[in-house]
Amino acid sequence: MASLAVKVVRLALKAVAAVSAEAAGRLAFRIFCLTPSRKPNSAKEAALLKAAAPTMERSRKVTLSFAGGWFVAHHFARRQSAEGPRILLAHGWGSRSAYLATLIDGLLAAGAEVVALDWPGHGASPGRSLTMPQAVRAIDAAWRHFDGFDVGIGHSFGGAALACAAGAVVCDVPARVTGKLVLIGAPSEMTWLFKGFGKMMALAPATQTAFEGMVKRLSGRRVEDFDAARILGMLRKPVLVIHAEDDKEVSAGHARRYGAAGPNVELSWANGFGHRRIVSAEPVIDRIKAFLGEAEKTTHLRRIA
Known part of the structure; x- marks a missing residue:
């Protein structure tokens, strides 16, 4: 009703x-396009934000602009002597970078450099609305400021936005294609x-x-x-799709569409973690870190050559 x-x-x-x-x-x-309130909806969400504070305090806030607005990116430098990939991290609708703090900690431990976006209308960024074209423009702005990314990781809306940015679906924005992509609980089309x-x-x-x-x-x-599955199948870039069959917000059918898009897409099930807990689940973070390790080996070999 x-x-x-x-x-x-x-x-x-x-x-x-x-x-x-x-x-x-x-x-x-x-x-x-209206975005939900930034205030935590429950005591559990408030506790998550409090727990995330030490991680977020390690970042440097960067204000970036695009045609029609501006937003905040949180830049986490690599740990000393680390040579991991530069990662663009994008949260989902109604979320914020702080809710990905556990994942960020795991990526930093793997030696990565992380740039986590707060979409317009979310987290530390201004506004009360968000569109997919705005998200693609925000990715483009981050790409230009940080001189590109090796890996893109996106949860839910963020995953679809990274795929759309790779496909140049906004006619006046160039394709922003990372070497590898990780999509977590992401819709496959709009x-x-x-x-x-x-x-x-x-x-x-x-x-x-x-x-x-x-x-x-x-x-x-x-x-x-704005068909993310079709775009990724055409790009032929390595893609890891992580999804839970019990996801009640983005059905598992979207993950299956990705899996059928092409041989470059690997589908990994994380059942039992739903749509939101999946981003902080230890098995999921371990799987992503393994994926990053493969990317790091490739980069290292390319540097030697």
């Missing part, structure tokens, strides 16, 4: 659509989100078309072009 808030929004969108389907589509898109939101809000066909059309206005591409 729909909540009272959803029912109210449905009525509002229906009323606007009676005057203009285009206006209703624009309004639906604005609502769709169409399902738009269709799902339209169904939840009971959008009429004309309003749905206008709603989806906002993506083309912002990126120069259709929503169907």
